[in-house]
Amino acid sequence: MPPPRRPAVLRGRVFRARDVLAAGLLSPSALRSSAWRRLYRGVYADAELPDDPDLRISGACLLVPAAAVFSGRTAAHLHGATELADAATPVEVSVPPGVRFGPIAGLRVRRTVLPSSDVTVAGRRPCTTGTRTALDIARTEPLVEAVAALDVLLARGVVDRAGLRRSLDAMPSPRGARRAARAVVLADPRAESLPESRVRVVLACAGLDAVPQYTVRDADGGFVARVDLAFPEYRLAVEYDGVWHGSPGQLGRDRRRLNRLTASGWRVVFVTAADLRDPDALVARVTAALGR
Known part of the structure; x- marks a missing residue:
C-alpha cells in the first residue's frame, strides 16, 4: 500500500477540512488517511505533530468565535502551568451569553460575561487573567483537584494568595464562591507535585494539617531529608510513592534516605495512587x- 499523500504545504500545519478540500489539496479519502489527525469536527492536523494541549488550542482557534477567550485549565496552560492540562483535557473557552457556539466534542464551552479586566493575552492567545483563571478553577472543580491546581499556579507565580483573596472579596458572590474561598485557604505554593497536593488536601479535610516540603534535621542540626508532608511534633512523614521511585538506582537512594529518617527518630507513611482512590482508608x- 502506498504511503498517504502529504502535500508539503500542509506539513506541520493545523487546518480546516473545508479549506483544503476546496483548494484541491486533499480529497475526502486522503483526509481520512493516517497522515492526518482529526482534532475536532472539521479540523485536522499533521499527524506528525505532537498531540498536546498547544496543538488542540491551535485547532480550537479555527473554530471559536472572535468573542471567545480561553479559560479554566486551558488558560492555566497558556500562563505556564503546563502540568494542569494534557491532550485528553478538553480545551475550555468562555463566550458571551448571546453568542451562538457549540457544542463541539473536545471543547468545553462556558457562557459567561467577562469584564475586560479579566481578559489578557498569554502564549499569543486571548485568555482569562491568572487570577480569574485560578478562581474559575476553584469555583467549578472538586476541592481536591482545585487546590492542587492552585498550588501549581501559586508556585509558578501566575497568581499570589493576597491577590486571590482580594479578588474573592470583590466577587459578587457567584456560584461556587464558598468552595473557591475554601480552596484558596488550603492552597500552598510549597507543594512540589499534584499527587502531594491531593494527599495534603485529603488529610486537611479530615483535620490533619501537614507541613509540605519539610526539612528534617538531626540532633546536631544536620540535614537528614526533605519530606513531602510532615507532622513535626509527631516525627511523622507522609511520602507520595510515585512511578519515578521505580527508576534505576532510585530504590537504593530511597532506602538510604529512609534509614536516615529512621535513625533520626522519624516514621514514614507511604502513599500511592491507589491510596488516593480510598481517602477514608488513607486518613x-x-x-x-499519629496515635502511635
Missing part, C-alpha cells in the same frame, strides 16, 4: 500512625 492510616 485512617495516617490517624493511626
